[in-house]
Amino acid sequence: MDFSENRNESSSNPYGLLLHSLSLIPISHYVIGFLVVFFVFLYNFLEFHFFENLRTGLRGFPVVFTYNSSSDIYNAVVSKCRVLNGRYLPTPWISSPHFQTCFLNFFGRPPVFSYRRELFHASDGGTIALDWLSSSDVSGAFHMNNVISKDDTTPIMVVIPGLTSDSASAYIKHLAFNTAKSGWNVVVTNHRGLGGVSITSDCFYNAGWTEDTRVIINHLHDEYPKAPLFLVGTSIGANILVCHLIFLILVEIYTLFRFLASDFIYFFCFYYFFQS
Incomplete structure (x- = not known):
């Protein structure tokens, strides 16, 4: 009797x-x-991305990026970069970008070389370390102090590191060394407070701060007016670079607007003068 009641209750x-x-x-x-x-x-x-790579037969994926195929930059630079026109396959056993970062940090084996340091002093008292690696540093050619002349036409690649990276980071040293080995001059713009330089002002850096990038580019243009400049940003450095480009576009739009507005005001005053 009790069993049937419990069964009915549970059912x-x-x-x-x-x-x-x-x-x-x-x-x-x-x-x-x-x-x-x-x-x-x-x-x-x-x-x-291990299983995704297995699905492609370990052939990797084609590099996909947005560009204007008719631009001069594409024809001069992007079209000649074989890496951007090929396929990307990460190492299967470290197919995570986070593991790749850790692996490179501990086992990256960066090339051994010495930078030539230039300390740039900003208008607010801040100090930015510019670490140079010229093509002659890695080619073995002898130059007095390896100083780049003002009339040098060798392209200069400006590297903006990541959030906590500086010129001593393994991936930055690989990038600088291989670029200099290809015949270019390289300068790494260390963020304020990094690269072994103390903070000398009340201003620090962040992902949206582009003032340091602008003044350094202007400084390099003034020092080496005949050398073309190319900018490369990694991680937060890429964000700073994009913000800098957006700023330049906004400045151009503002300048154009002021030009059109001034012409309109001039035309209006001219028309009003003759009508009166």
């Missing part, structure tokens, strides 16, 4: 049936399910 309570069914599942199955969910979360959180 009338769906939650009781659900809990009873869940209690029948072995704990090992719960552990396996939790591990599967955890590894799926970890795989996506760390941005692994």
